[in-house]
Amino acid sequence: MSTEPGPRTRRAQSQHRRSRAFVGMFAVVVGLLAVFGLAGAAASVAQGPRVTEVSVDPEAAAAASGSRLIVTTTQSLAEVDPEQVTIRPETPFEVDTSGRSVGVRFTLPLWDDTEYTVTIDDVASLGGGPTGTISETFRTPPAEMFLLQRGTDDGDMIYRTDLTGQNAVPVFRHAHIEDFRATGEHLVVSVRTDDDQAGLIVTDLDGEDGRELPLPGDGFISNLQSADRGERIGYTFSDAELDADSGRESRLFTASLGDPDAEPREIVVAGSDPRVAEWRFVPDTDSILLMSFDGSLLLTGSGADAGAATALGAAIGIDGIARGSSEAVVDRLEQPVVIDLTDAAEEPLVTPELDLGGTTSVTPLPDGSTIRTAAVLEDEVPTGRTSIAHVGADGATRTLTELRETDAVIQVCVSPSARYLAVMTAPDAVTNPYDTYRLPLPERPETRILEVADGEEVVALHGASISWCQVPPL
Numbered sequence: 001m002s003t004e005p006g007p008r009t010r011r012a013q014s015q016h017r018r019s020r021a022f023v024g025m026f027a028v029v030v031g032l033l034a035v036f037g038l039a040g041a042a043a044s045v046a047q048g049p050r051v052t053e054v055s056v057d058p059e060a061a062a063a064a065s066g067s068r069l070i071v072t073t074t075q076s077l078a079e080v081d082p083e084q085v086t087i088r089p090e091t092p093f094e095v096d097t098s099g100r101s102v103g104v105r106f107t108l109p110l111w112d113d114t115e116y117t118v119t120i121d122d123v124a125s126l127g128g129g130p131t132g133t134i135s136e137t138f139r140t141p142p143a144e145m146f147l148l149q150r151g152t153d154d155g156d157m158i159y160r161t162d163l164t165g166q167n168a169v170p171v172f173r174h175a176h177i178e179d180f181r182a183t184g185e186h187l188v189v190s191v192r193t194d195d196d197q198a199g200l201i202v203t204d205l206d207g208e209d210g211r212e213l214p215l216p217g218d219g220f221i222s223n224l225q226s227a228d229r230g231e232r233i234g235y236t237f238s239d240a241e242l243d244a245d246s247g248r249e250s251r252l253f254t255a256s257l258g259d260p261d262a263e264p265r266e267i268v269v270a271g272s273d274p275r276v277a278e279w280r281f282v283p284d285t286d287s288i289l290l291m292s293f294d295g296s297l298l299l300t301g302s303g304a305d306a307g308a309a310t311a312l313g314a315a316i317g318i319d320g321i322a323r324g325s326s327e328a329v330v331d332r333l334e335q336p337v338v339i340d341l342t343d344a345a346e347e348p349l350v351t352p353e354l355d356l357g358g359t360t361s362v363t364p365l366p367d368g369s370t371i372r373t374a375a376v377l378e379d380e381v382p383t384g385r386t387s388i389a390h391v392g393a394d395g396a397t398r399t400l401t402e403l404r405e406t407d408a409v410i411q412v413c414v415s416p417s418a419r420y421l422a423v424m425t426a427p428d429a430v431t432n433p434y435d436t437y438r439l440p441l442p443e444r445p446e447t448r449i450l451e452v453a454d455g456e457e458v459v460a461l462h463g464a465s466i467s468w469c470q471v472p473p474l
Helices: 010-047 058-063
Strands: 051-055 068-073 085-088 093-098 101-106 115-123 132-139 144-152 155-162 169-174 177-182 186-192 198-204 219-226 232-239 251-256 276-281 287-292 296-301 309-314 317-321 327-331 336-340 345-348 358-364 370-378 381-391 397-403 408-414 420-426 446-451 457-462
Touching (some): 051 132, 068 132, 144 177, 169 198, 317 358, 397 420, 397 446
Antiparallel strands (some): 051 068, 093 101, 296 309, 327 336, 336 345, 358 370, 408 420, 420 446, 446 457
């Protein structure tokens, strides 16, 4: 029998023709897709990098330094130089490039309720070709803050409000609130219980989901502070049972709010007095500036490296460190000075061009200027009035407000962006007695908020310990 193939049937021949037609059409489609793909790629290159995604958190940008605007594009980017970036209104920034993304980091908190436009010119692909311009606009939310009211009908209360003062909302109540701080995600409240025990309660910013933080023992908490970023707090602690031979006095502890089970960590600097008189978190770092009971000024870590410290000489007080800054205003025995904590360089605090009288407090601002509170003198005699002035880095001085002799200034601090000044007062101080808390406050405290630019009063609020302040009222 022959094994050679015989003639194809008509059906087989038809299938063969269809198969050849399909293969031919498939080849045409693939060819067209390749052409279109190359054309699309060529068009993309011809147009330069285009934006595919933008990430920015306006609320976080107004609350703390270090927030970022990140723009992702269609192409891997050549390095973007800071000279290519413009921000309106102006604010200091840093820029970095990684792959298809460019990030703009705001080194200071942004102003509230303000529209910002970030423009990046001459954005180039890593492979060359035409450049493009990226422009993104966003608006920060109106400012909000928390204040403390003691002795209400329902006990002590922390409330949240805006700058109108018309939208106050109670968020936390307790029978005895000593102090509180607000972080980006939490409220941390120092309280005393019914049996006079210290407690630290952490809630979210609406006052919900409260839990207690573990404490070093039975004792007293003071000088509660929070880092601007990182959900870290610190406080000084003293044992309830304390005598000349035993017990811990004014020891510094830190804790993380992100770990509900984390034990507090004591900050101990080898060879120094363990008792801490004053301290501050250093903005945008993991460091702490502290002054021990013997007057030693030390820069140390807040974590496992806390034992290593840089000695910065002797001091009699720490006035403050501006947000987004590494420069601390410190009182030396001879005069107040400004210390750059990055290299320990030091220079005298600038002298105001106008004699402010007897200065009682100095609040540093990020641009090197300061807010100074002073007793108004006439013929070198105190008048009872208090002036609050802005002193520029060059000494230029302008008075923001002057309080009458019947009102006492308790604390001065600025908003995170340094746009506003908060002045806590005791109106009619003679008839406005302090309560008997461990951190006493006047029975009728008032917090006046002013514009730093011109001293114009924005609002006067009933309450104390505004959350803008980095330290408790003294």
